[in-house]
Amino acid sequence: MMDRFKCCVLVAGCAIIVLAVVVVEPVMVTFKATFIKDCKRIAAKDRRNSTYCVDVWSAFEKAYVGRDPCQVPPEAYDHLLSVAPPQPMRNRMLFWSGTKEVAHQVSVGCYQTLEDTMLGSVLDGKVWCGKKGRKSKTFTSGCPGWTECVNTPVRSFWSRASAEFAAVACGDAVVLLNGSRDTPFSPTSTFAKIEVQKFKPGKMKSLTVVLVTKDKVVANCENASLNKLKKQLKPGIKYICKEVTESKLIKCKKDHGKSCVVCW
Numbered sequence: 001m002m003d004r005f006k007c008c009v010l011v012a013g014c015a016i017i018v019l020a021v022v023v024v025e026p027v028m029v030t031f032k033a034t035f036i037k038d039c040k041r042i043a044a045k046d047r048r049n050s051t052y053c054v055d056v057w058s059a060f061e062k063a064y065v066g067r068d069p070c071q072v073p074p075e076a077y078d079h080l081l082s083v084a085p086p087q088p089m090r091n092r093m094l095f096w097s098g099t100k101e102v103a104h105q106v107s108v109g110c111y112q113t114l115e116d117t118m119l120g121s122v123l124d125g126k127v128w129c130g131k132k133g134r135k136s137k138t139f140t141s142g143c144p145g146w147t148e149c150v151n152t153p154v155r156s157f158w159s160r161a162s163a164e165f166a167a168v169a170c171g172d173a174v175v176l177l178n179g180s181r182d183t184p185f186s187p188t189s190t191f192a193k194i195e196v197q198k199f200k201p202g203k204m205k206s207l208t209v210v211l212v213t214k215d216k217v218v219a220n221c222e223n224a225s226l227n228k229l230k231k232q233l234k235p236g237i238k239y240i241c242k243e244v245t246e247s248k249l250i251k252c253k254k255d256h257g258k259s260c261v262v263c264w
């Protein structure tokens with residue numbers, strides 16, 4: 001009887017220790033391991049050398065470890081973007097604003113969004129930061145939110161990566177904007193503030209705006225915000241605008257699978 005009791009205490013004790021080690025301690029080990037594993041899966045296709053993903057990780061963490069998480073400017077990621085620049089695909093670049101989900105449903109197998117690039121796919125949906133004076137440590141909780149301060153590690157990363165992605169875009173590009181919103185081309189969006197400003201005439205030939213609407217159509221191609229977008233494009237970049245419903249887009253994509261049939 002006593003033996004069985006001792007045994008139970010021992011098992012319970014071990015379970016608690018295992019739990020404590022697994023759950024509490026290595027959040028950062030998991031984040032780093034996931035980063036490198038996801039990077040390797042993509043790098044394998046690009047035939048990168050064996051240290052590539054570890055090098056990318058070092059460049060990544062240098063941007064924010066040991067720093068105040070409200071004082072990481074976009075330039076902190078300059079080195080990272082030079083180690084792992086986005087690879088542009090001519091006539092296949094897809095931008096989005098207020099249409100994240102449908103953009104990624106449409107891009108599968110054909111178009112390239114920022115989240116289809118190596119860094120974008122590794123970091124999409126993730127949260128990370130450092131803390132002042134904590135050298136070589138990554139935190140994944142207790143990080144400032146998107147609007148808590150401007151220069152957060154996460155927001156600055158997306159600003160910097162978006163700038164780079166837009167700067168290399170070539171050929172005929174597409175942006176999916178939200179036609180169920182009053183202002184589809186929102187002046188405060190990353191697309192308006194960063195990506196449009198970085199488009200290069202001579203590289204980019206045209207930008208097709210695809211206004212995606214749910215059942216309720218709020219804005220059409222005549223909307224004044226789209227006129228502003230047209231005017232912001234540098235001379236040499238042709239502007240085109242199309243209206244399409246989300247259901248038509250998704251049905252067309254389903255019917256044509258991964259091919260690059262134009263659904264707008």
Ligand SMILES: NC(=O)c1ccc[n+]([C@@H]2O[C@H](COP(=O)([O-])OP(=O)(O)OC[C@H]3O[C@@H](n4cnc5c(N)ncnc54)[C@H](O)[C@@H]3O)[C@@H](O)[C@H]2O)c1
Nearest residue numbers: 095096097098099100114115124146158162189190191192
């Ligand atoms: N994958 C990403 O998380 C991401 C983030 C920013 C920018 N981008 C790039 O820029 C364009 C999209 O940016 P956008 O600003 O035009 O579109 P958007 O307004 O839809 O915002 C894009 C993303 O930024 C984050 N975000 C924006 N405002 C936020 C808030 N108030 N609180 C919390 N999160 C917030 C969300 O993750 C959102 O999905 C795309 O073309 C893409 O290349 C990607």
Ligand SMILES: *[C@@H]1O[C@H](CO)[C@@H](O)[C@H](O)[C@H]1NC(C)=O
Nearest residue numbers: 098099100102178180212246
């Ligand atoms: C457009 O924005 C609305 C409101 O934010 C959202 O509910 C809807 O899903 C968006 N439409 C698309 C196609 O993403």
Ligand SMILES: *[C@H]1O[C@@H](CO)[C@H](O)[C@@H](O)[C@@H]1NC(C)=O
Nearest residue numbers: 182183218219223224225226
């Ligand atoms: C679209 O344009 C903006 C100006 O940039 C106006 O503020 C919006 O009211 C307009 N939207 C619609 C539905 O007309």
